[in-house]
Amino acid sequence: MSRRDSYGRATRWAVLAPPVVFLVALFVIPFLLIARISLSHSVRAQPPYAPQYEGGGVAGAWRLIGELDLENYATILSDDLYLSAFLTSLRIAGIATLLLLLIGYPMAYGMARARASLRPILLALMIVPFWTSFLIRIYAWIGILKADGLINQALLALGLIGAPLEILNTEAAIFIGVVYAYLPFMVLPIYAVLAAQDRALLEAAADLGAPPWLSFWLVTVPLSFPGVAAGCLLVFIPCVGEFVIPDLLGGSETLMIGRQLWSEFFGNRDWPTASAIAVLMVIVLIIPFLLLRRLESRGEEALR
Amino acid sequence: MRIAAVSKRFGPVAAVERVDLDIRDGEFLCLLGPSGCGKTTLLRMLAGFERPSGGRIFLDGRDITDEPPHRRPLNMMFQSYALFPHMSVAGNIAFGLKREGMPRAAIAKRVAEMLALVRLDAMAERRPHQLSGGQRQRVALARALAKHPRLLLLDEPMAALDRKLREETQIELKALQARLGLTFITVTHDQTEAMSMADRIAVMHGGRLAQLGAPHEVYERPATLAVARFIGDATVFEGAARAGAGRDDVSFAVDGAPLVLDIRATDRDAALARRRAVARPENIALFSRRPEGQPNLMQGRVAQILYRGEARLLIVDVHGVQVRVTQPNRAGAKEDVQTGSTVWLSIAPDALLLLPD
Numbered sequence: 001m002s003r004r005d006s007y008g009r010a011t012r013w014a015v016l017a018p019p020v021v022f023l024v025a026l027f028v029i030p031f032l033l034i035a036r037i038s039l040s041h042s043v044r045a046q047p048p049y050a051p052q053y054e055g056g057g058v059a060g061a062w063r064l065i066g067e068l069d070l071e072n073y074a075t076i077l078s079d080d081l082y083l084s085a086f087l088t089s090l091r092i093a094g095i096a097t098l099l100l101l102l103i104g105y106p107m108a109y110g111m112a113r114a115r116a117s118l119r120p121i122l123l124a125l126m127i128v129p130f131w132t133s134f135l136i137r138i139y140a141w142i143g144i145l146k147a148d149g150l151i152n153q154a155l156l157a158l159g160l161i162g163a164p165l166e167i168l169n170t171e172a173a174i175f176i177g178v179v180y181a182y183l184p185f186m187v188l189p190i191y192a193v194l195a196a197q198d199r200a201l202l203e204a205a206a207d208l209g210a211p212p213w214l215s216f217w218l219v220t221v222p223l224s225f226p227g228v229a230a231g232c233l234l235v236f237i238p239c240v241g242e243f244v245i246p247d248l249l250g251g252s253e254t255l256m257i258g259r260q261l262w263s264e265f266f267g268n269r270d271w272p273t274a275s276a277i278a279v280l281m282v283i284v285l286i287i288p289f290l291l292l293r294r295l296e297s298r299g300e301e302a303l304r
Numbered sequence: 305m306r307i308a309a310v311s312k313r314f315g316p317v318a319a320v321e322r323v324d325l326d327i328r329d330g331e332f333l334c335l336l337g338p339s340g341c342g343k344t345t346l347l348r349m350l351a352g353f354e355r356p357s358g359g360r361i362f363l364d365g366r367d368i369t370d371e372p373p374h375r376r377p378l379n380m381m382f383q384s385y386a387l388f389p390h391m392s393v394a395g396n397i398a399f400g401l402k403r404e405g406m407p408r409a410a411i412a413k414r415v416a417e418m419l420a421l422v423r424l425d426a427m428a429e430r431r432p433h434q435l436s437g438g439q440r441q442r443v444a445l446a447r448a449l450a451k452h453p454r455l456l457l458l459d460e461p462m463a464a465l466d467r468k469l470r471e472e473t474q475i476e477l478k479a480l481q482a483r484l485g486l487t488f489i490t491v492t493h494d495q496t497e498a499m500s501m502a503d504r505i506a507v508m509h510g511g512r513l514a515q516l517g518a519p520h521e522v523y524e525r526p527a528t529l530a531v532a533r534f535i536g537d538a539t540v541f542e543g544a545a546r547a548g549a550g551r552d553d554v555s556f557a558v559d560g561a562p563l564v565l566d567i568r569a570t571d572r573d574a575a576l577a578r579r580r581a582v583a584r585p586e587n588i589a590l591f592s593r594r595p596e597g598q599p600n601l602m603q604g605r606v607a608q609i610l611y612r613g614e615a616r617l618l619i620v621d622v623h624g625v626q627v628r629v630t631q632p633n634r635a636g637a638k639e640d641v642q643t644g645s646t647v648w649l650s651i652a653p654d655a656l657l658l659l660p661d
Contacts, residue, residue: 208400
């Protein structure tokens with residue numbers, strides 16, 4: 001008897017139903033609504049887009065679909081403003097992901113190699129900031145980074161600088177905010193992989209003549225790849241669409257797509273354009289996801 | 305290799321205490337002992353994974369105590385095998401060769417040799433997780449042998465194999481060691497494994513070296529009670545020794561029983577101070593009727609019979625002492641001893657050993 005048959009069809013559906021219902025109700029349906037709005041036109045009305053479904057059954061629905069078009073996408077793709085906002089977002093997310101990896105990997109490594117009694121404490125410290133609202137923590141950075149903020153006061157007091165540094169409202173401030181806010185999402189998956197690694201593998205590498213740094217490079221690093229990939233995805237994807245951090249810490253000249261979307265939606269009340277941006281963002285973000293998945297499986301092939 | 309007064313303490317606990325051991329070139333040495341006796345710690349100190357708290361380790365006259373593991377000209381086979389999961393079988397075997405800076409062509413040749421040696425030629429491109437337990441064990445062996453180490457350390461090499469495979473592998477490993485002329489040091493808690501493979505067995509107990517000798521010496525002439533109890537089966541009589549009639553004769557009065565055993569001791573002066581006499585179960589003769597002219601005759605009642613296939617183990621109650629006796633099972637043998645039967649036991653005076661604790 002195969003494993004498939006050992007559970008009833010009903011049992012299987014009972015197990016699968018909650019996540020399926022959750023995904024359909026909270027992801028698929030909203031996404032379809034967004035997609036439908038993105039194909040509409042902006043109008044001064046309530047709700048602010050047309051065409052609307054005005055009854056008429058199937059024929060009415062067909063008429064509605066016939067009036068939808070891709071005009072918003074054409075506008076966005078032909079407008080340098082949106083394109084550069086997309087590119088800026090990808091660039092900032094890319095650099096931030098790299099910074100997070102450079103800072104997060106050694107942290108995860110240190111945590112995984114720490115004494116067993118110390119590890120739960122280090123993990124708790126990693127999670128403690130989440131007890132405060134994300135928004136408040138980002139606001140707090142304004143106080144630290146502004147012209148008469150903590151950093152500048154400290155540097156001035158030490159006589160290291162003559163005039164306050166301009167950090168707030170620059171791209172540097174965005175990187176600081178992103179690295180600060182997203183660090184646990186990079187550290188935790190890498191930590192999980194490193195902590196589970198068999199220490200005997202490193203002993204085997206040493207026994208076969210590899211000095212510690214080479215064992216790290218040939219054994220620890222390749223085997224931590226799944227954690228690195230997970231961490232990078234967890235950080236990169238939300239970072240591209242990040243709105244709060246660039247809005248609060250970044251300058252007006254740094255146009256990120258999340259901010260652009262916000263201003264289309266709330267500033268211009270242009271729901272269709274905002275929706276089209278959202279749809280494009282989802283498409284753009286699926287690409288690195290698939291790319292990493294491919295790299296992951298090919299990486300394993302190459303290491304054979 | 306020479307191990308001189310090596311100790312290892314973990315905090316207040318002494319895992320290994322002042323062990324002296326000379327390992328001969330080309331021998332198969334087995335570190336045997338119950339778990340926690342320090343045998344694995346000793347092996348890990350030889351490999352360089354643990355630093356001794358005291359004592360020195362020499363290889364070919366050179367002190368390697370402070371050498372890191374990657375500079376020691378010896379290799380280890382790990383109990384968990386520790387195969388690199390992200391590398392193929394060939395990649396695993398080539399790992400150590402690449403570290404030596406061996407040219408590619410030579411590496412390929414050596415890897416092929418090693419694969420042939422462990423009969424895994426067809427598996428070169430497989431990943432460890434695609435192999436069976438026995439195949440993985442052979443990859444681990446090939447990887448450890450690839451660098452032609454002076455000395456191969458094997459940590460519980462058979463622990464993960466099932467019984468049948470274990471026996472085959474023991475024979476194979478022993479043959480391989482003899483053919484390659486290498487020195488093997490293996491750690492095991494399985495006395496059968498140690499006795500069938502080793503040239504010499506180092507029995508460890510409580511962090512100390514309890515006895516070092518050939519398998520038959522360790523079994524037939526255990527140095528201490530702990531060794532006798534750990535290796536093979538044994539009946540222990542407690543009592544007091546007195547000088548007997550002859551020059552080597554000892555007469556041993558068993559505590560709490562009207563029983564005096566005649567013992568022939570090799571070193572009578574030392575034997576007289578000892579309070580425990582030990583007998584192996586196969587050295588005790590069993591009779592269903594009272595025999596004539598047998599030494600150390602004892603009457604007892606069969607308390608239990610344990611059937612073991614090729615033999616039976618009988619536990620015979622002799623004045624409260626549980627005496628363990630084995631009887632070979634032969635086809636057609638008449639079965640006249642049962643649980644509850646009265647039987648007579650006899651032990652030759654030179655089959656009784658007076659041992660220190």
